[in-house]
Structures are given as C-alpha cells and as structure tokens.
Amino acid sequence: MSDQEIERRKSLEFLIQNNINPYPAEAYPVNVTAEEIKNNYDEQKNNYQDISIAGRMMSRRIMGKVSFIELQDHTGKIQVYIKRDTLCPGEDKSLYNTIFKKHFDIGDIIGVKGFVFITQTGEITIHATEIKMLAKAIRPLPIVKEKDGKVFDAFTDPEQRYRQRYLDLILNPKSRDVFIKRTKIVNSMRDFLNSKGYLEVETPILQPIYGGAAARPFVTHHNTLDIDLYLRIANELYLKRLIVGGLPAVYEFSKDFRNEGMDRFHNPEFTQMELYVAYKDYIWMMELVEQMVEYITKQLYGTTKVKVGENEIDFKAPWKRLTMYDAIKEFTGIDISNMNEDELRKTAKTLGIEVDETMGKGKLIDEIFGETVEPNLIQPTFIMDYPVEMSPLAKKHRSEPGLVERFEVIVNGKELANAYSELNDPIDQRKRFEEQLILAKRGDKEAMMLDEDFLQAIEYGMPPTAGLGIGIDRLTMLLTDSHSIQDVILFPQMKPDRTVFELNELVDKLQEAGVPSEWIKVFPQIGIKSLKALKNIKPGKLHQDLCGFNKKNKLNLTNPTLEEVEKWLEDLK
C-alpha cells in the first residue's frame, strides 16, 4: 500500500470515530447539475440560491480559512467556494479545519448545498453552506490539471484507459462523450427502423451450428445436453428463418463473436445490426442504408458532414455507386470483367499483388480490389456485384453471370456495411453450402458449415428478401473520429495481466497453508509476488524478512515463530 492509501485509510478511521459515516446509506437530494448552473446562472436574476449538488472532488486549493474545490458531476465541473465561517457559523470550526481540510481528499464523492455567485475573477461558483461525505475514496485518483484548455499530466496510457475504463470516464470527458454518442447512434438507428415498422427481435447467441459469415468461432459446451455450442459469428440464418415465418421485416442489434486476430479494427466481440426485409432487393437496400446513416449523422451533429482524421466525410444521400469491376477499372485502368483465372493472376502480379496458386477467381478479384480500390474510397461509396465464389448466401445476379447481388459500403477506406439480395433458392443454397464443405475439407477454417435446419426452412419458401449487416463499432468510430475500436467499446478485450494472476495464485496457496491474512498482505511487500519466488526462499530468510518488515513499518503484528514459518513452507509443498 502506498503512503497515500495509508493516509486515506487513516482519514476513513477518523471520520468513523467522529460519527461521520464515510458511506452513508440514505439518498442525497440533488436539484441541479454543474452544466445547468453554468448555462443558466444570472447575477441579475439571482437564481440558484438554494441548490444541492453531488459529485467527485477533482481538485482543491486551500487558502487558510477559505478553500476552492472543483466538483465534477456527470455534466462537468463546477467550482465550489468553501468559507470557514459560512460552513461553521458557531464556535466549533472543526468541520472546516479538521474534517474538510485534513480528511477530505481528491477523488472523494461529496454532496454540497449552497448558493451560486460569481467570484472576483469571474467564475460561476457555489458558495457552500453545507458539505457532506457521500463516499470516501481510499485510492488516489491520477491527477489531471488543466489551464486555458491545455491539459497537463493527461491520463492517456492506453493500457490503463482500457483496463480501468472507470478512470478514463472520470478523467477524460472526451472519452465519456464518445460512449454517449455511441448510445445516441444506436438509439437513432433503432428509431429509424422502428419508424418504418420493422420488428426488433432476439435470436440465439449460443448456436449448435454457426453460420452467416466466414469466420472462426468460439466453442463452448453445454453440460446437460452434452453438446458443443458456438458463440454466434452472425445471426443471419436465424433472422432469415423469421422471414420464412412470415415476419415482413426483422432486425437485431447483435453482439457477435469471432475467434480471430485483434487490431485497431477488430475486437473478438463486436456489434452488428442486421436487418432483413421481405420483397425487397439490394437496390432498395442501398437507399435505405444511405438514408439511415444520413439520419443518424443529422441526429448526432445536425449536419451530414463529419471530420474523420484528415478527411471531411459527407454522409448526405445519395452516395456514389460503383460496380466492383468499374471500381477496379476506375483506379487501375484495367478492365477485368471478362478475364479468366490465369489472366486475373497475371494482372494481379503486374499490379504488385502477392498471389498464390490456391487462389480462385473470386479471391483474386477480391485481392485486386482490396489493394487498389478500397483504401482510396474516402467518401461513402457502394461497391456492387461481387464474384459468386465469395458470397455463399447471396442471390445470383439478375443479369451478370458469375456475380451476385451484393454491395458493401466503403467509407474512409474501410468496409462499413454489407448487404445482399438474399439467396432464397433452396437448391442453389444447398449447392453453395456443399462448395463450402469442399473448401473446409481443403483446410479452409472459415468455410461455412452446412446448416440442414436452415435449408429445411427455406425449402418451405422464403420470399425474396434484402438483407443488411452494418458494423456498429465501425460506424461509431467514424462518427466520433476514433482511431481504434477499443475507443468505442467500453471494455475491450485485453490480455489478462500475468502478474496479477500469479499474485492471486500465491494468495490462494498461502491461505490454504494457514497463513494469517494480515501476514499474507506482507508477502508481496517483501518481494514475494508469485509461487515461484516462494519456492527458492529459505525459512530462516523468510522469517527474518517478515519480522523485519513488521518492525520497520510498525505494523504491530505478532511475529510468527520460525517453526510456524517452516510449517507454512512445508504445507505449500
């Protein structure tokens, strides 16, 4: 424990001994927020003269008989003026002199009652008539200072920001803002879809057969049924079953799981919104997508223009539409629409793209597109008509052989959404699944499984349907100008910290060996933080270290005997 933590625990004790509950149970009535005061206070009107507010004390300037603190609630910070003789009108000044000055700390959650005024330096401030401890913080908060919009000692370490998101939310208003925006984005998307009468549904996350996308799944096990289940990689096949069932339009905000690499665009669990509408096609869906995203952007910013990195992106509909072949032609000058596999391979090579013999026609086209076109599409663009080999769930193109009716939305060089005229021909669908099975046998770990139950469903007849998947994380990244997916997911996946794991393991073993808990706490402090460290230590040295630490730090613990220490080590083996 650091000196500061020890000090705070002492303060905690002091409060308790002076009949001040550091964690009171009763509600604290709040009648105003920092933002409301700052926006609406008017010296002439003399409003906000009886306010009650609660929040976290973020900084403190003590000037003898007067102090200023910054109180932060969910809307922002406001300054509070604490004057000894206002707070303690009587003889007893201990609330100010002792309780507040000595035993309140930065990070404590407090309640303040008082009236608003403007200081000599012109800052809207609450003059406190009452302060109350609502929750004592016994761990010091990182200190961030600010002057004229410049931030000093900013809390920016990505590891801490993601592992301890609560600190990020307390200390970085921008981060808090991103997550508020994320919810607004989801809400306006839901409003948009509901206004059209579409039905929001829930489908299984645990699936006996995973499908609907090309990806490796997470596997889990159901004990009672004694079967393996997969965390869904998509919900497409379930939503389509609902279309078979006669629901005309269904959608779901779907947490999906993919057991693949992680980088700034990929988190193992992520969110997609999938939508299926009967009797529509992908042409119709393009209009819906551009309208929906335009609507969301307007709701969020009041404009369709958003700055993303160096670029200003305009989401105003309609968006540019290009077929995949035309897009490649536009960016390379090469028309690949009539090329066979060999010619495609040659073309790829001349463009400096690495190819190998296992790549089929579809894969080659995708590689060429990914290298030459995708990164260059900054403004929202529909890329239409993909090779059939890459899209086992999309309907064959109405006029172009070898292609399917599929589009992707590319924004800022990245895919944002993916949509098809859905394949509803059960014979063709079975054939496509079978082709996937062949790929799987050849070792493609992402090939789709044959879903017999799904095939059965569409054999009963599925109306022609347009389907869409849109990445909520990616959309949020775009609309909040976030560099990494971890900035738009509250608790992104992180590798567990090995040292924490080892420490827990050690504590468990020490408990088993009957070491008293007050002594267990000492072990890490004398440098023993893992079982490995304990194995190499001699009982005599351990005994010396423990007793020495006790004496040096005046813990006043009863020293164990050497025999006891020997027995602990014995029991650990």
Place this chain on the structure above:
RNA sequence: GACCGAGUAGCUCAGCUGGUAGAGCAACAGACUCUUAAUCUGUGGGUCCAGGGUUCGAUUCCCUGCUCGGUCACCA
C-alpha cells in the same frame, strides 16, 4: 504470427559512455478569508516490469518472459 518501440514515486515524465535515482503535480507538517496548473516554507515516498547472464558492481549492456502500443501479415 513477424518486426519495431515502451514499462522508473499515486500520476505525467527526466536519468549521458554501467557506480543502487530526480523534477512537477499528488501526499504529509506549517502559513495564507475570492483562488483557479493558486502561492510560499519544510518533509516523507522507489525490489527502476519479472527472471537469468556479463561485471568488483546493472535502472543502464545482453538473453528470455510478461503487458501495452505501432507497422505488416492473417482476418470482415
């Protein structure tokens, strides 16, 4: 998965060619009744990520590991 970079006080970071560490803020003691990165005086605080090696001696050099970041690869 490959390569590169980072890990030092509660926080943000210095620390030269190896001699066991510094600053600001925070903390503690004191002064101060309108300050605002408050100020002024004084004090305490660190297995320099972990393990191993080279060395008389390692925070520093080398190797391995852990965690994070970046780039690329894989991947929607």
